[in-house]
Amino acid sequence: MKLKFKDVEGAIVAPPGFRTAGVFCDIKRLGTGKGSNKGQKRDLTLIVSDVPCSVAGMFTTNQICAAPVKVCVPRVAKGIAQAVVVNSGNANACTGKQGMKDALAMVRLTEKTLGIKDGYALVGSTGRIGVTMPMEEVCSGILATAPLLGDTADHAAQAAEAIMTSDTKPKQVAIEFKLGGKTVRLGGMCKGAGMIQPGMSATGARPAALPQGLHATMLGFITTDAAIEAKVLQAALREAVANSFNRITVDGDMSTNDTVLVLANGLAGNKKFGVRSSEFGVFQTALTHVCLVLAKKIVCDGEGVHRVVTVRVEGAKSIADADAAARAVANSALVKTSWHGGDPNWGRIIDALGYSPATIVESKVDIGYSAPGSRKVLWSLKRGQPTKATYKELCSAAAPKEFDLHIRLNLGQGAALMYAADLTEEYVEFNKGDVTDPTTLGG
Amino acid sequence: MKLKFKDVEGAIVAPPGFRTAGVFCDIKRLGTGKGSNKGQKRDLTLIVSDVPCSVAGMFTTNQICAAPVKVCVPRVAKGIAQAVVVNSGNANACTGKQGMKDALAMVRLTEKTLGIKDGYALVGSTGRIGVTMPMEEVCSGILATAPLLGDTADHAAQAAEAIMTSDTKPKQVAIEFKLGGKTVRLGGMCKGAGMIQPGMSATGARPAALPQGLHATMLGFITTDAAIEAKVLQAALREAVANSFNRITVDGDMSTNDTVLVLANGLAGNKKFGVRSSEFGVFQTALTHVCLVLAKKIVCDGEGVHRVVTVRVEGAKSIADADAAARAVANSALVKTSWHGGDPNWGRIIDALGYSPATIVESKVDIGYSAPGSRKVLWSLKRGQPTKATYKELCSAAAPKEFDLHIRLNLGQGAALMYAADLTEEYVEFNKGDVTDPTTLGG
Numbered sequence: 001m002k003l004k005f006k007d008v009e010g011a012i013v014a015p016p017g018f019r020t021a022g023v024f025c026d027i028k029r030l031g032t033g034k035g036s037n038k039g040q041k042r043d044l045t046l047i048v049s050d051v052p053c054s055v056a057g058m059f060t061t062n063q064i065c066a067a068p069v070k071v072c073v074p075r076v077a078k079g080i081a082q083a084v085v086v087n088s089g090n091a092n093a094c095t096g097k098q099g100m101k102d103a104l105a106m107v108r109l110t111e112k113t114l115g116i117k118d119g120y121a122l123v124g125s126t127g128r129i130g131v132t133m134p135m136e137e138v139c140s141g142i143l144a145t146a147p148l149l150g151d152t153a154d155h156a157a158q159a160a161e162a163i164m165t166s167d168t169k170p171k172q173v174a175i176e177f178k179l180g181g182k183t184v185r186l187g188g189m190c191k192g193a194g195m196i197q198p199g200m201s202a203t204g205a206r207p208a209a210l211p212q213g214l215h216a217t218m219l220g221f222i223t224t225d226a227a228i229e230a231k232v233l234q235a236a237l238r239e240a241v242a243n244s245f246n247r248i249t250v251d252g253d254m255s256t257n258d259t260v261l262v263l264a265n266g267l268a269g270n271k272k273f274g275v276r277s278s279e280f281g282v283f284q285t286a287l288t289h290v291c292l293v294l295a296k297k298i299v300c301d302g303e304g305v306h307r308v309v310t311v312r313v314e315g316a317k318s319i320a321d322a323d324a325a326a327r328a329v330a331n332s333a334l335v336k337t338s339w340h341g342g343d344p345n346w347g348r349i350i351d352a353l354g355y356s357p358a359t360i361v362e363s364k365v366d367i368g369y370s371a372p373g374s375r376k377v378l379w380s381l382k383r384g385q386p387t388k389a390t391y392k393e394l395c396s397a398a399a400p401k402e403f404d405l406h407i408r409l410n411l412g413q414g415a416a417l418m419y420a421a422d423l424t425e426e427y428v429e430f431n432k433g434d435v436t437d438p439t440t441l442g443g
Numbered sequence: 444m445k446l447k448f449k450d451v452e453g454a455i456v457a458p459p460g461f462r463t464a465g466v467f468c469d470i471k472r473l474g475t476g477k478g479s480n481k482g483q484k485r486d487l488t489l490i491v492s493d494v495p496c497s498v499a500g501m502f503t504t505n506q507i508c509a510a511p512v513k514v515c516v517p518r519v520a521k522g523i524a525q526a527v528v529v530n531s532g533n534a535n536a537c538t539g540k541q542g543m544k545d546a547l548a549m550v551r552l553t554e555k556t557l558g559i560k561d562g563y564a565l566v567g568s569t570g571r572i573g574v575t576m577p578m579e580e581v582c583s584g585i586l587a588t589a590p591l592l593g594d595t596a597d598h599a600a601q602a603a604e605a606i607m608t609s610d611t612k613p614k615q616v617a618i619e620f621k622l623g624g625k626t627v628r629l630g631g632m633c634k635g636a637g638m639i640q641p642g643m644s645a646t647g648a649r650p651a652a653l654p655q656g657l658h659a660t661m662l663g664f665i666t667t668d669a670a671i672e673a674k675v676l677q678a679a680l681r682e683a684v685a686n687s688f689n690r691i692t693v694d695g696d697m698s699t700n701d702t703v704l705v706l707a708n709g710l711a712g713n714k715k716f717g718v719r720s721s722e723f724g725v726f727q728t729a730l731t732h733v734c735l736v737l738a739k740k741i742v743c744d745g746e747g748v749h750r751v752v753t754v755r756v757e758g759a760k761s762i763a764d765a766d767a768a769a770r771a772v773a774n775s776a777l778v779k780t781s782w783h784g785g786d787p788n789w790g791r792i793i794d795a796l797g798y799s800p801a802t803i804v805e806s807k808v809d810i811g812y813s814a815p816g817s818r819k820v821l822w823s824l825k826r827g828q829p830t831k832a833t834y835k836e837l838c839s840a841a842a843p844k845e846f847d848l849h850i851r852l853n854l855g856q857g858a859a860l861m862y863a864a865d866l867t868e869e870y871v872e873f874n875k876g877d878v879t880d881p882t883t884l885g886g
Contacts, residue, residue: 064797064805094793094805096828129790130829195777195794251776253791254798333694333776333866334638334874341875347572348696350537351638354507355697362507362537385539386573395878423776424875425868431777432784432867435838 003285005175011156014174014187015225017050017267020155021148022162025141027127027134028089041088042162044141047221048083048114048149053263055081055122056234058200058241060258065204066093067103068123069259073204075107075122076261079230082120084221084261085110087138088165088191089127091217093256102133109139113146124259126165126191126217159189163219166193166430171297177286180279182270184226186286190260190294192218194303194431196250197331198258200241202234217255218245220294226283227266228273235275236284237262244291248419250302251427252331262287299419304426307339308419310372310404316414321358323416325407328356336423344369344394346380349407359411366408369397377406446728448618454599457617457630458668460493460710463598464591465605468584470570470577471532484531485605487584490664491526491557491592496706498524498565499677501643501684503701508647509536510546511566512702516647518550518565519704522673525563527664527704528553530581531608531634532570534660536699545576552582556589567702569608569634569660602632606662609636609873614740620729623722625713627669629729633703633737635661637746637874639693640774641701643684645677660698661688663737669726670709671716678718679727680705687734691862693745694870695774705730742862747869750782751862753815753847759857764801766859768850771799779866787812787837789823792850802854809851812840820849 008014022045057076059069075081085106092099107121114121125133149155160170174187198218228236241260273279299308311330316322329335332352338345346367353360368379378397379387397403451457465488500519502512518524528549535542550564557564568576592598603613617630641661671679684703716722742751754773759765772778775795781788789810796803811822821840822830840846 062794062797063803064793091790094790094824094827096806129794130824195791199798253775253777253794256794256797332696333870334696337871337874338876340871341878343876343878347534347537348638350507351505351572351696351699354505354699355642360506363539381537381573384537423871425871427776428780428783428866428868428871431780433781433786435784435786 011172015185019149022158045162059204067099188222190220220260322414325358330418330420339422344398454615458628462592465601488605502647510542631665633663663703765857768801773863782865787841
């Protein structure tokens with residue numbers, strides 16, 4: 001469904017009835033300040049709706065799953081929530097029983113402080129793995145944030161900053177569209193730069209066929225004033241995530257904390273709709289649009305990323321084959337370093353296709369390049385044979401900061417795409433860190 | 444079986460009856476010289492036995508499989524061979540029908556030049572993918588090499604140089620041991636530095652359960668004067684490769700050309716033996732030793748490699764699970780960059796375990812460090828909980844150029860190990876290449 005959406009200001013507080021704020025409460029660097037942002041990035045935010053919301057969520061399928069995910073899954077399953085507390089600087093992952101106590105203490109203090117019902121708060125965390133939460137700071141952060149809540153673009157910007165870790169930029173979006181005759185808004189923010197290849201499901205349970213090499217913490221929070229049943233919202237989110245956050249990879253590492261939550265407070269006053277209605281199509285398309293805008297911002301802001309490549313596989317024997325082929329190419333160290341070099345090295349691409357679990361027939365493979373979204377493809381390989389395109393022409397096609405890589409396997413109807421990053425010296429430099437300064441060592 | 448082997452000089456010509464030589468014939472840089480080594484690395488070698496040999500081989504399971512592999516598979520299946528021609532600088536992969544013609548022309552010219560029977564020569568190639576072979580240079584190289592053949596350590600060194608691509612060092616070994624009362628020798632050489640995670644099988648056909656993320660060209664050539672039936676030799680090689688070359692990873696990329704060949708000329712005069720004999724155990728152990736020495740040289744000389752880590756997984760539900768867990772850790776960009784930084788980041792390790800296809804239970808996982816081969820392990824995590832080991836102690840354990848990473852899943856009896864490299868800025872720098880100088884762009 002092709003629809004046009006009007007961009008609006010305010011991100012997660014663009015929809016009526018939502019408020020947010022973000023503070024620095026010293027989770028990132030113990031001891032340098034409390035409750036205020038003394039030159040530090042904010043590290044705690046609350047998002048709250050004036051009224052209870054339908055809620056949907058998608059969570060990491062990593063078997064090592066952080067405490068905040070374990071707290072959220074059963075709460076989201078009940079379909080109703082009103083607030084989210086999120087911190088950066090500590091993932092509360094691999095923190096055992098204490099971690100579960102801390103995550104529960106976070107949602108309970110949030111509920112109490114905001115005066116909302118027990119069980120109506122959710123929690124997200126991102127940062128270093130294996131360190132217990134500095135709960136004194138976290139609790140004072142929650143208390144400090146509550147009186148600051150507001151619904152301006154500045155409030156949204158505080159929240160978008162508070163969830164950042166190695167991100168260099170806040171990532172926000174908001175749109176407005178018509179749904180059942182009413183004006184509805186969708187707002188969102190996300191974070192993520194490394195440990196990025198989400199593979200999320202609604203329960204955190206692994207699908208029977210696990211996508212190849214899933215993997216970095218991304219957190220996404222979406223708000224809307226649409227009136228929608230939680231089950232319908234979950235169906236829309238599952239499809240939206242499948243076509244956005246679950247299609248990106250920076251480094252192929254799936255995090256312990258990946259989470260996307262949507263809160264829908266119903267204040268737009270539209271009539272609720274089922275999954276077979278035309279309204280669902282409109283809402284689904286809008287939600288996918290918001291998720292995709294946010295997902296692409298993660299790849300573009302990935303650690304050390306210079307080039308972003310959309311890997312488009314068509315003609316695979318099955319969708320699973322197309323997905324496996326796209327992920328093999330998108331995660332190959334040799335392909336990613338060649339992208340960094342601006343080298344249209346189809347040999348490395350066909351090599352990665354060949355070792356992927358997808359069925360490949362060398363004499364049928366086409367490989368080509370285009371501008372993002374363009375159908376004007378410069379083919380380097382057709383049916384396994386080099387074309388007459390010159391090396392210089394191919395280099396020009398692989399030179400832009402963003403381009404599309406087209407792979408046609410010509411074996412069937414399966415198609416899939418991945419939004420992928422190159423692999424650069426800066427990525428390595430950043431992630432090797434400095435053992436003499438543990439604050440440089442990310443999750 | 445624990446056996447001691449005596450190291451000897453001469454590598455692939457250490458066993459009696461083998462001769463070799465290597466020349467520069469301008470495959471690597473067209474136009475700068477012919478038949479002689481004018482300051483360039485050699486790029487073509489012949490290995491020949493005085494008498495026909497039993498032969499065994501293991502080949503890439505990549506579905507995109509180079510012409511030399513396609514030529515070798517049916518020849519090796521016949522169990523008899525007498526010579527091998529190998530070139531570097533061009534992989535003869537993705538070269539279509541012309542590539543097959545060229546690979547066949549190489550073996551035929553070798554047979555004719557050396558005066559051996561039709562079908563008795565094998566071929567190996569490594570280098571850039573997708574460029575047809577410069578056959579004029581290759582043919583003159585074969586003709587130039589034949590009169591230079593000899594059996595000194597210097598001849599072996601020429602051959603070991605001629606198969607190198609991005610390798611910084613030649614890789615050779617030879618041992619002597621007793622077999623059925625006779626003195627027997629095994630010699631070997633190999634190449635490989637990037638596009639390294641071999642997954643080889645005897646026919647190039649993929650096993651039902653494909654190891655996760657296989658992948659770079661490695662070539663290995665082994666000679667012996669043992670008398671052994673081809674079928675017995677193949678059984679020994681399959682087991683030796685499974686425990687050596689198929690256990691290494693530099694960058695997780697499996698090549699189109701991975702090949703290991705063994706020629707056994709029988710001149711030691713031992714009595715032939717079956718796979719259930721004690722002699723088989725001795726030979727198997729010796730062959731595995733040779734393969735493992737060579738395989739480890741590949742990881743240590745991997746592109747930009749600073750640290751080599753042996754990932755030892757025990758207690759997995761199955762061997763397949765242990766293999767999957769070891770490969771997920773050994774190929775994680777975040778784990779590999781942390782090794783480069785000397786950072787004992789168990790959070791990234793357990794994250795990679797969690798997204799691997801292996802069953803993992805967080806509260807059962809142990810992670811620790813030791814010196815290579817040592818059982819004195821410093822545990823950072825026991826049953827999912829951080830130990831009292833200090834960060835400084837753990838950093839010391841992860842600081843050496845080589846160390847062992849111990850992972851116990853405590854769920855069953857499955858064990859596997861991987862010899863893995865870190866991921867460095869130099870790897871990226873090397874592999875991004877320079878598009879203005881295509882000679883820098885590897886396969």
